[in-house]
Amino acid sequence: xxxxxxxxxxxxxxxxxxxxxxxxxxxxxxxxxxxxxxxxxxxxxxxxxxxxxxxxxxxxxxxxxxxxxxxxxxxxxxxxxxxxxxxxxxxxxxxxxxxxxxxxxxxxxxxxxxxxxxxxxxxxxxxxxxxxxxxxxxxxxxxxxxxxxxxxxxxxxxxxxxxxxxxxxx
Numbered sequence: 603x604x605x606x607x608x609x610x611x612x613x614x615x616x617x618x619x620x621x622x623x624x625x626x627x628x629x630x631x632x633x634x635x636x637x638x639x640x641x642x643x644x645x646x647x648x649x650x651x652x653x654x655x656x657x658x659x660x661x662x663x664x665x666x667x668x669x670x671x672x673x674x675x676x677x678x679x680x681x682x683x684x685x686x687x688x689x690x691x692x693x694x695x696x697x698x699x700x701x702x703x704x705x706x707x708x709x710x711x712x713x714x715x716x717x718x719x720x721x722x723x724x725x726x727x728x729x730x731x732x733x734x735x736x737x738x739x740x741x742x743x744x745x746x747x748x749x750x751x752x753x754x755x756x757x758x759x760x761x762x763x764x765x766x767x768x769x770x771x772x
Contacts, residue, residue: 648681
């Protein structure tokens with residue numbers, strides 16, 4: 603199994619439990635694999651996080667979710683995410699992801715496609731404020747970003763459509 607890919611300790615335990623009905627043998631095998639250095643959650647988490655960030659341009663939120671899906675301990679997840687973004691800035695990954703997304707979109711963007719672009723970047727795990735800054739820094743996206751921003755500023759914050767200073771009589 604380890605010849606095909608790396609596993610977290612919990613993933614390996616689950617896989618071995620499916621193949622071997624004897625819990626004592628599974629525990630022995632896990633202990634031996636750890637002793638030999640074939641299973642190490644810290645190393646696995648760091649390598650997996652680095653790989654996902656570099657190859658798939660994932661942001662920190664998505665990276666955490668992917669590592670948790672691999673059954674990695676929370677402390678190891680946080681260390682791996684911190685370590686990954688020490689080597690590579692989140693902003694540079696966001697810029698790469700945005701550039702890649704823009705290659706598939708026809709410009710100028712409509713409001714719907716602009717929202718779709720921002721949502722896809724959020725699904726990649728980037729923060730909404732960082733996405734807005736990155737979008738505003740792109741000259742080809744600035745007009746639609748400013749148009750949407752002005753529409754958002756015109757909307758009342760409490761959800762009502764009326765002017766709070768006007769009085770209704772009736």
